[in-house]
Amino acid sequence: MPRSLTVALVFSLATLAGCAGTGKNSWFAPMESRSPMYTAVSPSAAASQEILNAAAVCCDALSELRFAPLDTTTTRFYEINAASQAFAFSTGKSLLQAFSIPDDLERATLTIDAVAGATVFVPTVLILDRDFNVTRAIESRSFKYTPAGFMEPQRLRGRVFLDRRQGSELAGEKYLVIFTTDKDMRGSTRMISEARLYARARGLADPGLPDPVARHAATGVFRMDVGELETAAPAVSRAYVQQQRGATRYVTPAPAVTTATPKAPAPVAPPSPAATRKATAKPTAPTKGPQPMLPETQRMYDGMIEESVSVGDMDRAWRLVQEAERAGSTSARTTFVTAVKNK
Amino acid sequence: MKLRVLTTALAASLASGAVLAADAAKNYIPDFHGYLRSGIGATGGGGDQSCFQSNGADTKYRLGNECETYMEIVLGKSLWEQNAQSFYVDTRIAYKSAAQNDWSEDPGDGSGSNSDAISGDRAMTAHPYRDSVVSVREANAQFRGVISGQEKSNLWAGKRFYQRHDIHMADFYYWDLSGPGVGLEYWTLGPGDLSLAWVRNTDGPWVNGYGTEFYNDEIVRPNVINNVLSTRYANLTTNKDGSLELGIEYGTADLTNDQDSVKARVLASGEIERMEPFEYNNGWLFTAEHTQGNWFGGFNKFIAQYATGSMAATGNNNTHSSSNAGADFYGLDSEGDPTILPALDYMWRVIDHGTIAIGSRVEMMYAVWYESKKRNSATLNSGLAATGSGGEKNWFSIGIRPQYNWTDTMNTALEVGYDDVSFSNNYAGYGLSAADLAELPVGLDPNVLRSCATRDDHCVLTKVTLAQQWQAGPSIWARPVIRLFVTYADWNQGNFPQTPGIISAQDTSGVTFGAQVEAWW
Numbered sequence: 120m121p122r123s124l125t126v127a128l129v130f131s132l133a134t135l136a137g138c139a140g141t142g143k144n145s146w147f148a149p150m151e152s153r154s155p156m157y158t159a160v161s162p163s164a165a166a167s168q169e170i171l172n173a174a175a176v177c178c179d180a181l182s183e184l185r186f187a188p189l190d191t192t193t194t195r196f197y198e199i200n201a202a203s204q205a206f207a208f209s210t211g212k213s214l215l216q217a218f219s220i221p222d223d224l225e226r227a228t229l230t231i232d233a234v235a236g237a238t239v240f241v242p243t244v245l246i247l248d249r250d251f252n253v254t255r256a257i258e259s260r261s262f263k264y265t266p267a268g269f270m271e272p273q274r275l276r277g278r279v280f281l282d283r284r285q286g287s288e289l290a291g292e293k294y295l296v297i298f299t300t301d302k303d304m305r306g307s308t309r310m311i312s313e314a315r316l317y318a319r320a321r322g323l324a325d326p327g328l329p330d331p332v333a334r335h336a337a338t339g340v341f342r343m344d345v346g347e348l349e350t351a352a353p354a355v356s357r358a359y360v361q362q363q364r365g366a367t368r369y370v371t372p373a374p375a376v377t378t379a380t381p382k383a384p385a386p387v388a389p390p391s392p393a394a395t396r397k398a399t400a401k402p403t404a405p406t407k408g409p410q411p412m413l414p415e416t417q418r419m420y421d422g423m424i425e426e427s428v429s430v431g432d433m434d435r436a437w438r439l440v441q442e443a444e445r446a447g448s449t450s451a452r453t454t455f456v457t458a459v460k461n462k
Numbered sequence: 463m464k465l466r467v468l469t470t471a472l473a474a475s476l477a478s479g480a481v482l483a484a485d486a487a488k489n490y491i492p493d494f495h496g497y498l499r500s501g502i503g504a505t506g507g508g509g510d511q512s513c514f515q516s517n518g519a520d521t522k523y524r525l526g527n528e529c530e531t532y533m534e535i536v537l538g539k540s541l542w543e544q545n546a547q548s549f550y551v552d553t554r555i556a557y558k559s560a561a562q563n564d565w566s567e568d569p570g571d572g573s574g575s576n577s578d579a580i581s582g583d584r585a586m587t588a589h590p591y592r593d594s595v596v597s598v599r600e601a602n603a604q605f606r607g608v609i610s611g612q613e614k615s616n617l618w619a620g621k622r623f624y625q626r627h628d629i630h631m632a633d634f635y636y637w638d639l640s641g642p643g644v645g646l647e648y649w650t651l652g653p654g655d656l657s658l659a660w661v662r663n664t665d666g667p668w669v670n671g672y673g674t675e676f677y678n679d680e681i682v683r684p685n686v687i688n689n690v691l692s693t694r695y696a697n698l699t700t701n702k703d704g705s706l707e708l709g710i711e712y713g714t715a716d717l718t719n720d721q722d723s724v725k726a727r728v729l730a731s732g733e734i735e736r737m738e739p740f741e742y743n744n745g746w747l748f749t750a751e752h753t754q755g756n757w758f759g760g761f762n763k764f765i766a767q768y769a770t771g772s773m774a775a776t777g778n779n780n781t782h783s784s785s786n787a788g789a790d791f792y793g794l795d796s797e798g799d800p801t802i803l804p805a806l807d808y809m810w811r812v813i814d815h816g817t818i819a820i821g822s823r824v825e826m827m828y829a830v831w832y833e834s835k836k837r838n839s840a841t842l843n844s845g846l847a848a849t850g851s852g853g854e855k856n857w858f859s860i861g862i863r864p865q866y867n868w869t870d871t872m873n874t875a876l877e878v879g880y881d882d883v884s885f886s887n888n889y890a891g892y893g894l895s896a897a898d899l900a901e902l903p904v905g906l907d908p909n910v911l912r913s914c915a916t917r918d919d920h921c922v923l924t925k926v927t928l929a930q931q932w933q934a935g936p937s938i939w940a941r942p943v944i945r946l947f948v949t950y951a952d953w954n955q956g957n958f959p960q961t962p963g964i965i966s967a968q969d970t971s972g973v974t975f976g977a978q979v980e981a982w983w
Contacts, residue, residue, distance in 0.1 A: 316982075320536070322622075327755075328703075
């Protein structure tokens with residue numbers, strides 16, 4: 120029996136080698152791209168691109184998107200596929216997922232994991248207020264590659280902080296749009312192979328194998344988990360400021376804006392992001408900024424902001440920024456950013 | 463005003479202090495890696511799980527064929543980083559137990575490792591509550607990026623698993639030079655990366671057959687240290703996604719002055735016995751390994767190795783220089799003086815192993831190798847004559863482990879392994895004499911109990927395991943995994959492969975079943 124078994128084994132190996140020789144390499148593929156868990160991950164970026172090309176743009180404005188209520192009770196997988204809505208962002212046409220945030224969700228951390236296999240959908244997240252104005256953008260580069268392990272697939276991981284408490288500047292945030300950009304779709308992510316992870320755990324020589332590469336694609340799958348807001352206030356505040364800066368660049372202004380722009384009075388001071396949003400949202404209305412602030416009051420706010428930052432009371436500092444801006448301060452935000460940087 | 467400034471300053475320092483403490487706590491959380499396997503099993507016909515390994519085979523196919531609990535805790539931390547350079551400190555504590563009871567104590571004298579011995583009497587006499595051992599396997603520091611502009615370059619010192627190469631499914635470490643050492647690795651020089659290392663291993667007082675008597679009588683240290691000097695040249699690109707690694711290792715004993723000069727010892731009777739119990743035995747190991755990535759959704763490695771003398775002597779790992787391995791023997795050197803010769807003349811082996819993906823749901827590990835070892839032969843002058851027989855042992859092994867994924871987290875794995883070890887010219891060197899055979903228990907056919915190894919025969923073992931697995935992902939490398947397994951093994955008469963005393967010595971097949979968890983992280 121052992122002899123015959125050897126023959127059988129040798130034969131089966133030889134058969135495999137034979138298959139190898141036929142050059143039908145496309146029949147084989149990396150496991151990650153084929154297994155049931157990753158069926159939503161496209162095996163090829165090109166096929167994914169075709170799906171995008173075939174998709175019709177659903178609407179002219181973000182307000183016309185269908186927003187699904189965000190499921191805050193459980194961690195869920197969401198697919199970006201041929202059935203997804205498509206929208207022409209200023210960064211290119213993209214398939215997307217749109218969510219509305221339930222009103223009772225005040226403070227939360229949304230953890231978004233884009234599953235990576237042969238391809239990966241690289242997310243950019245826009246947050247909109249109740250009037251569908253973009254308040255913040257979480258750029259794709261804040262989604263970091265995280266290797267597989269302990270029931271977790273290879274993935275790009277990013278987080279979105281929400282603070283919608285009464286009085287918070289972000290209280291008006293209502294909608295999430297998760298999409299990708301033309302620029303991101305041209306890239307790829309180098310991953311760490313599972314064999315390499317095994318080698319690290321077991322103290323083996325590096326396997327010397329090429330790392331798998333996930334091509335960035337127009338379709339894919341991501342997982343979203345709704346958790347507690349972490350209380351690292353400085354980091355969160357810094358993130359907010361950074362995310363608000365230029366957040367509107369992802370959406371092409373409606374044609375009305377272009378015609379309206381010449382009529383708008385040249386701004387005396389750099390407009391605050393809040394003012395910019397207003398201008399984008401209601402371009403036909405005259406840009407009615409708040410009355411200019413008394414220089415003394417402005418200095419007073421700046422001083423208090425600096426002091427709050429210096430003692431580490433970020434929450435108070437940020438509230439001061441908001442209050443000062445409501446009162447017409449043009450320097451509060453810069454003061455805050457500078458103070459945080461110098462800290 | 464002054465007071466206010468002071469208060470602010472105080473508040474600031476307190477606040478920043480708190481932040482620093484929090485940051486510090488976060489910074490000192492170490493990287494946690496590790497490995498474990500454990501479980502429960504039983505043998506059809508009764509008793510604890512038996513594990514199957516052929517005589518003369520240095521490894522066994524491991525799926526559903528591991529009887530012990532084994533664990534490694536790895537804690538490491540990058541303690542300093544600057545300009546692409548960093549200092550990394552790494553530690554690894556290993557724990558092994560036969561897991562016969564809840565309480566598995568380490569008796570502290572190493573006897574705890576006996577209980578999982580797959581053969582020999584030790585396994586049967588081990589204390590069931592003292593069946594564990596703990597071992598410090600790694601304790602080293604690595605200065606990564608030591609050569610400016612080369613992030614991979616690494617200066618290291620301490621105990622280390624040094625660039626180990628294994629076949630996972632057979633637990634076969636075919637190139638493994640681990641131990642205390644120092645080295646510079648992955649120094650990019652020309653088309654490849656050069657690694658240099660000095661690694662140490664030590665043989666015990668048993669090597670010359672006289673135990674500690676030399677220490678007692680002559681205060682000569684009985685342990686012989688062995689140094690291995692290793693040169694490896696890796697990552698030579700040969701073809702698309704293919705690379706070559708070459709290695710040359712030289713191992714030699716490093717005797718103390720007394721070990722070198724001791725020529726005689728005084729026996730208890732007062733007589734003086736003349737001898738030369740220690741020798742500078744040495745050997746070479748040459749290795750070439752080709753790695754092919756992008757190989758049908760997996761990889762393939764092809765390895766050829768040739769070793770001489772002490773580098774061929776122990777086990778299969780080449781972890782020891784083992785200039786005076788246990789089975790060394792006395793012979794006469796070219797001038798007719800008595801000397802100790804390394805047990806082995808040479809060893810060579812050829813290995814091919816890897817993984818492939820077949821279709822969307824099947825992934826498979828495979829391995830095949832052939833190894834030949836030849837003993838030294840010499841004019842002999844002692845009762846240990848048989849070991850210098852010049853005999854040969856040839857080991858052929860082949861195995862596959864395909865896995866079919868029903869879902870992401872559930873699959874069925876099959877492992878088939880076959881070992882055929884042939885012995886010739888009294889390689890094993892412990893043939894039973896007619897007198898030994900006469901002493902065998904009445905009623906047993908002596909030929910049944912006579913080992914295939916001593917009969918200069920083939921020792922053949924086939925092992926098949928079917929396992930239902932719940933696994934953390936679809937990759938064949940995904941862990942942890944919990945598996946329920948059934949194992950069937952078949953062997954030829956006289957090849958007592960199983961853990962002794964569970965399956966009857968006359969039997970030539972056995973069935974085991976059980977559950978095992980395996981994890982690494």
